Amino acid sequence: MKLQSLFGGARLQMDESIDMTLTSLLAYGPTHRHWAIAWSGGKDSTALLTLVMHLLDTGRVPRPETFTVLYADTRLELLPLYVSAGVIQHELRRRGVDVRTVMAPLDKRFLVYVLGRGVPPPNNNTLRWCTRQIKVDPMAAELRRLVGDRGEKVLMLTGVRQGESAIRDGRIAMSCGRDGAECGQGWYQETLPDQLCDTLAPLLHWRVCHVWDWLMFHAPAPEYGGWATSGVAEAYGGEEAEEINARTGCVGCPLAQRDTALDAVLAQPEWAHLAPLKEIRPVWRELRRPQRRLRQPGGEARADGSLSKNQQRLGPLTLDARRWALGQVLGIQRRVNEAARAEGRPPVDLLDAEEEARIRDLIEAGTWPQRWTGEEPRGDVPLDAVFADGSVQPLLPWDVEAAG
Template sequence: MKASQSSFFDGGRRLQMTESIELTIQSLQAYGPDHPHWGIAWSGGKDSSATLTMVIWLIKTGRLKAPQSLTVFYADTRQELPPLAIAAAHIMDELRDLGMRVEVVTAPLDKRFMVYILGRGVPPPNNNTLRWCTRQIKIDPMQAAIEARLSDFPGNFLMITGVRQGESAIRDQRIEMSCGKDGAECGQGWYQKVLPEAKGLRGRIATLAPLLHWRVCHVWEWLKHWAPMEEYGDWSTATIADAYGGDEAEEINARTGCIGCALAEKDTALDTVLRNPAWAYLAPLKGIRPLWRELREPQHRLKKAGLERLKDGSIAKNPQRMGPLTFEARLMGLDRILSIQQECNAAAMRQDRPLIDLINADEEARIRQLITAETWPEGWEGDEPRADTVMPVVYQNGAVQPLLF
C-alpha cells in the first residue's frame, strides 16, 4: 500500500513560529515571481494585518524579492471598531514612511452604511432577506479599486490576502476543496488564478493567502511581540491584539466586526474592547445595535398596500412587504447616532483619548440633503402607508382577506 504523505494540516506535529514564517516565505517565493505587480488586501483585522506587516518586513529585509509595484488596499468601511481604525491609521503612516503606496478604499458617499440607511432610507441589513452591507461597503469598493489599479499597467497581478485556515468552518470547507488548485499544495498557501466575481480581471489576477497555515497563536505572537520590535519592522500592531482581548484573545476565539453590527445577536467584539479601561469611554456605542433593531419595526417604515408589479411584469411575492424608513425615523436615527458620537467624544476629551467619527461632516450633510430632497429607494414613491397601518390582507394571487373588525 502506498504510504500517505504527511502534511502540516493532518493533525500531526504542530508548526512552530519560525516554521510558519519559513512556509510563508516559500509560498511567496513560489508564486510571487510570476506576477510583476502585487496588491495586499487589508481590512485592519488580525489576519490581514499580520499578513501585511509580515510581507513588507520580508521585502524590506531582503528575504523576499520586491515586485515591480506593490499597492496596499485598505478597506475603510467606516464601521470598524475604533481601536482597529486607529491602529490602521498608524500603520498607514508607517507604510508611507517606507515609501509604500497605500490606497484607502471607501464606498461612494451615497452607499456608505450610515448614509444609505439614514439618508436614502434603506432599512438596516438583516440575515434573512436584506444582507447588503458587506458587499456594498467592502467587496464592491475593493474590486473597483483593484480594477482601477490594474488599468495603470500591463502584466499579471497578485492579490495577497489574509485568509487563514480555521477562521470559519464554511470558509475552511472551501479551502479544503480548493487548496490543491492550480498546482498549489497545503503549506504553500491557497493560490487561485482567478479572483472570484472580478469580471474585468480574468486572466490577469490571482490570489495568494501566504498565512493560510498559521495557527492563531502565531498571529497573536506576531502582532503582540514580534512585529512591534524594531528588528521586525517596529509596527503599531499591539493595539490590534488588545482590541481582540489581549492575552485572552486566543482563548475566547476572538473575532471582530462592525460597530454595533446589525447582523449580530450580541456586541461581543465591542464588549471585549470596553473591558479594556483605556477604551471604556466608548460605552455609549452599545446603543447603536438596539437602534438598528428598532428601525426595523413597522412604525418606522412604509409598506406596499396591495399587488405590486415588478419591472419584468411579474407580481411581487410579498404584496404588502415592508420597505424604507420614514423621514421621521431617519431623523430620529441620525440624532441618536450623533448623540452617541458626541457623548463618546466628550469623554475622550476629558480623558485625552482618541476622538471618533461615526458620521463625519460630509456624511451628515449628505444625509440631511437626501432627506430634504425627499429621497426614496428605487420602487418607492413615499405615498405608501406606514407599515403599522391595519388594512385588508392581499395575497400574491390577488385574493383579498377583508378586515374582520
C-alpha cells in the same frame, strides 16, 4: 515541547508557519511583477502586511516591481483598529509604500444609505446589502484602477486563514483561498473578477495564536520592523483571543449575534469611553419595526406585469424614523467624544460633517429607494390582506379596533 495535533504529527510552530509563508511567496510571488495587498486593519491582514514588509525589507523575498497597499475603510471600523491602522499607514508611507484608502462613495456608505436614502439596516434573512456595497464593490473598483495603472494582472495577497486543519484535510491551496471566506476576511475573493488578479493567501495555514504572537511580540520588535501592531492584538481581547477567536466587523453590525469585539475593547480601561457605541445595534433593531417603515399597500407587480410574490412587504424607513435615528447616532458620537476629550483619548468619527449634511439633504429632498414613492402607508397601518394570487382578505373589524 511540541503539542500533539489531531493529524498525528506535531502542531505547527511559529517558525514553521513563517517558513511555509515564505515558501508560498517565493513560489508564487515571481509570477507577477505587481503585488497588492488587501488590508482591512484586522488581525489577519495586519499580520500578513507586516510580515510581508519584513520579508521584503530583509531581502528574504525578492521585491516586486510595485507593491500597493489597499486599505479598506468601511467608515465603521472599530476605533482601536482604526487608530493602529492610521499609525501603520503613516509608517508605510514614510517607507515609500503606495497606500490607497478604499472607501465606498458618499451615497453608498452604510450610514448615508440607511439614514439618508432610507434603506433598512441589513439583516441575515432577506436584506444583506452591506458587504457588497461597503466592502466588495469599492475594493473591486480600486483594483480595476490599479490594474489599469499597471497594465497587467496583479498578485493580490490576502490574509485569509483556514488554520492548520486545512493541511490535514488536504484543503490547503497556497495559490488561492476562495473558500471559507466570510465577511471581514477574504470577502472580496468570492466576487472579484478573475481577470484582474490572482490571489495568494500566505497565512492560510496560520493558527490564531501565531497571528496573536506575531502582532504582539514579533512585529513590534525592531528586528521585525517595529510595527505598531500590539494595539491590533489587544483589540481582539489580548491573550483571550485564542479562546474567543473574535472577529471584528463594522461597529454596531446588525448581523452579529453579539458585539464580541466591541465588548473586548470596552473591557480595556483606556477604551471604556466607547461604551455608548453599544447603543447602535438597538437603534438598528428599532428601525426594523413596522412603525418605522413604509409598507406596500398590495397589488405590487413585477416588470412583466405579474403579481410579485412578496405582497405588502415592509420597505424603507419613514422620514421621521431617519431623523430620529440620525439624532441617536449623533448623540452616541457626541457622548463618546465628550468623554474622549475629557480623558485625552482618540475621538470616534461615525459621521463626519459631509456625511451628516448629505443625510439631511436626502431626507429633506424626500429620497426613497427604487420602486418606492413615499406615498405608501406606514408599516403598522392595518390593511386588507393581499395575497400573491391576487385574492384579498378584507380587514376584520377587530383588527381595526386592535390597531386603533
